[in-house]
Amino acid sequence: MDKVKIFFIRFLVAILAFQGTVATQLINVNGARAAGEPVVVINEIMWMGSTASAADEWIELRNNTDQVINLTGWWLTNAASSGGALTISAGVVAARGFFLISHFAETSASSILDIAPDLVDNDIVLSNTCAPIELI
Numbered sequence: 001m002d003k004v005k006i007f008f009i010r011f012l013v014a015i016l017a018f019q020g021t022v023a024t025q026l027i028n029v030n031g032a033r034a035a036g037e038p039v040v041v042i043n044e045i046m047w048m049g050s051t052a053s054a055a056d057e058w059i060e061l062r063n064n065t066d067q068v069i070n071l072t073g074w075w076l077t078n079a080a081s082s083g084g085a086l087t088i089s090a091g092v093v094a095a096r097g098f099f100l101i102s103h104f105a106e107t108s109a110s111s112i113l114d115i116a117p118d119l120v121d122n123d124i125v126l127s128n129t130c131a132p133i134e135l136i
Helices: 002-026
Strands: 040-046 058-063 098-102
């Protein structure tokens, strides 16, 4: 019986690894350049929720430049409910820094984050069907 369990666990791990590989190929994550401004990119996406909540989703942006960038008014396509755009209401990202947009605050029982997001926006709803997300 132990051999069956070990085989089943290895099989599940292989399927999950394959699923992750396929998802990386299907997700279109583009950087953005706003009219002469330095580049900010989507660094990481938590699209599937967590054990705390299916809505525990977030997007991390990365500033790849040596300048502080004001993100107010920038938006993310397919990042709000019904595939709509999520507008960044306010915030700046430090030079070579990160900017975290989350559905919940790190103090919420519905979140597994252990750091404070730079922006908490309950409108963030990420697709589970590989919709392209662009930072504009």
